[in-house]
Amino acid sequence: GAVVSQHPSWVICKSGTSVKIECRSLDFQATTMFWYRQFPKQSLMLMATSNEGSKATYEQGVEKDKFLINHASLTLSTLTVTSAHPEDSSFYICSASGRTHEQYFGPGTRLTVT
Amino acid sequence: DAKTTQPTSMDCAEGRAANLPCNHSTISGNEYVYWYRQIHSQGPQYIIHGLKNNETNEMASLIITEDRKSSTLILPHATLRDTAVYYCIVRFSGNTPLVFGKGTRLSVIA
Numbered sequence: 001g002a003v004v005s006q007h008p009s010w011v012i013c014k015s016g017t018s019v020k021i022e023c024r025s026l027d028f029q030a031t032t033m034f035w036y037r038q039f040p041k042q043s044l045m046l047m048a049t050s051n052e053g054s055k056a057t058y059e060q061g062v063e064k065d066k067f068l069i070n071h072a073s074l075t076l077s078t079l080t081v082t083s084a085h086p087e088d089s090s091f092y093i094c095s096a097s098g099r100t101h102e103q104y105f106g107p108g109t110r111l112t113v114t
Numbered sequence: 115d116a117k118t119t120q121p122t123s124m125d126c127a128e129g130r131a132a133n134l135p136c137n138h139s140t141i142s143g144n145e146y147v148y149w150y151r152q153i154h155s156q157g158p159q160y161i162i163h164g165l166k167n168n169e170t171n172e173m174a175s176l177i178i179t180e181d182r183k184s185s186t187l188i189l190p191h192a193t194l195r196d197t198a199v200y201y202c203i204v205r206f207s208g209n210t211p212l213v214f215g216k217g218t219r220l221s222v223i224a
C-alpha cells in the first residue's frame with residue numbers, strides 16, 4: 001500500500017508558541033490531504049481538507065487562523081498550530097488521497113502544549 | 115454521509131474468528147462500506163471495503179447483506195495483535211473524506 005509519513009512523531013511546546021507538522025506521501029502524488037485530530041478515548045475528528053494548490057476547506061468549529069494548512073506540492077502538506085495552548089494538545093493525523101481516491105493515513109503526531 | 119452503528123466493545127478468544135457487526139440502514143446506493151482499524155497511538159489502517167458483493171483479502175472478509183443495511187467484518191483467526199478499535203464507515207466514491215464514528219473496541223484474549 002501507499003506510504004504516508006508525518007514529522008515529527010511527537011512534539012512538546014510551550015504555550016503561545018507555534019508548531020508545524022508535516023505530512024508527506026512517499027510513493028504517490030496526493031492531490032488531496034485531510035487533517036484529523038483525536039483527543040484521548042475519542043474518535044478521529046476531521047479538521048480540514050486541502051487540495052494541492054488551493055486553500056484548505058475547514059470543518060465547522062475549526063479556526064482557520066489558528067490551524068494553518070499549506071498544501072503546496074503533490075507530496076507535502078503542513079499543519080501549523082499557531083499560538084498553541086494546552087487545550088490544543090492532541091493527536092494529529094493526516095491522510096493522503098491520490099488518483100485512486102483511497103485514503104492512506106500517516107502514523108500521527110502527538111502534540112503536548114505545556 | 116450515512117451514519118453507522120457499531121457495538122462499543124467486543125471480546126474474542128485468540129485463534130477464534132472475530133465477527134464485528136455494523137448497521138448502516140440509511141446507506142445510499144452509491145456509498146461504499148469501508149473498514150479501518152486503529153491500534154493504540156497509531157494512524158488508522160485500511161482493512162477492506164465493498165459496495166454490494168462480499169469481499170475477502172489477506173486480512174479479513176466483509177459480508178454485506180443483500181439490502182446493504184448492515185455488514186460484518188470477519189477476522190478469521192484473531193491474534194493478540196488484532197486488538198484495536200475497528201471503524202465501519204460508509205463513503206461515496208471520489209475524494210470525499212472518511213468520517214469516523216466511535217467504532218468497536220475489540221479485545222483479543224489469550
